[in-house]
Amino acid sequence: MNWFEALAPNNALIINKSLIRILGLNGAVLVSELINQYNLCQAKKELIDGSFYTTAKKLENNTGLDENQLKDELFKLKTIGIIDYCNLGLSRKKYFRFNKKTLWKVLQE
Numbered sequence: 001m002n003w004f005e006a007l008a009p010n011n012a013l014i015i016n017k018s019l020i021r022i023l024g025l026n027g028a029v030l031v032s033e034l035i036n037q038y039n040l041c042q043a044k045k046e047l048i049d050g051s052f053y054t055t056a057k058k059l060e061n062n063t064g065l066d067e068n069q070l071k072d073e074l075f076k077l078k079t080i081g082i083i084d085y086c087n088l089g090l091s092r093k094k095y096f097r098f099n100k101k102t103l104w105k106v107l108q109e
Helices: 016-045 056-063 067-080 100-108
Strands: 052-055 083-088 094-097
Touching: 016 052, 016 056, 016 067, 016 094, 052 056, 056 067, 056 100, 067 083
Parallel strands: none
Antiparallel strands: 052 094, 083 094
């Protein structure tokens, strides 16, 4: 990979400024990446009743959050009600579901 490929838009993460204000930078980064993963699963027709999956390792690599930060942010997002998730399998695969009404309500505050 050269410098141009490393900085290409498809290798970037767009973070909503409202989410940063409401959730903090780490929370906003995580929600943005989860939205990316949702879109990827939707495009591949891999959604299961609106749920999508990713691994903790992929989230760590794509967000720059370490394991503890990721755990804290996921717990916070689940407590607020923006997402729900569960662990399935031995590969640390997590299945996520957005609560779109709660996410929209949080953005309206």
